[in-house]
Amino acid sequence: MRRAVLFDLDGVLVDSRSAQLGTLAGFATSALGRRITVADLPAAAATTPREQVLAGLGLRGAINEDSWDAATATASLHTEVFAFVVDTLTALRAAGVGTGIVTLRSRRRVGWLLAPDILEMLDTVVCFEDAAPKPAPDGLLLALGQLGVAPRDAVFVGDMDVDVHAARAAGVTAVGAGWGFAGPAALTLAGADLVLPHPAELADVLLLLVGAERSRQESQRS
Incomplete structure (x- = not known):
């Protein structure tokens, strides 16, 4: 039986809060013709639609x-994945679990945030232009179709309420990434099946959720 773990990108795999705020401030500075700093942005700017x-x-x-794009590329120069990402993806792939991301980022911008070696560890990448955006389930279902995995055998890790709503609409187990943008309380309120306040032992938790932990242990013993 094939299994999969899908991830949102920003705030889940990539520590991009500073980059998002820097993009807003840089774009506003250029468009308005006056200096806008991150301190000038509203407190909830990182989780508020950019138009607003x-x-x-x-x-x-x-x-x-x-x-x-110019503001995004500049602000993303120093953005990095979280420290747990490589080990987590490695463990999932070693257990035969499919991996992928479903993001509201465009495909072009994903390449600015993820290095080639990280992208190579993902079996599928579904971007803004590929499917109706979350909270619609289309992107998750597209990714699972590409992986040949049924929704009941998949987990989606996201940090916003739209991620939770998309997972539930798709019939996928919704895991809230409490270390991301919205925080644990908002993810619990949105109806996540499980909310993790931090990513400690994330790989073990995900393997248990998709039922792959036993397979990994048997492989290690053989």
């Missing part, structure tokens, strides 16, 4: 995506 944040700063209308 920019409108609050006085910028209304369509966003120039080329300018947004």
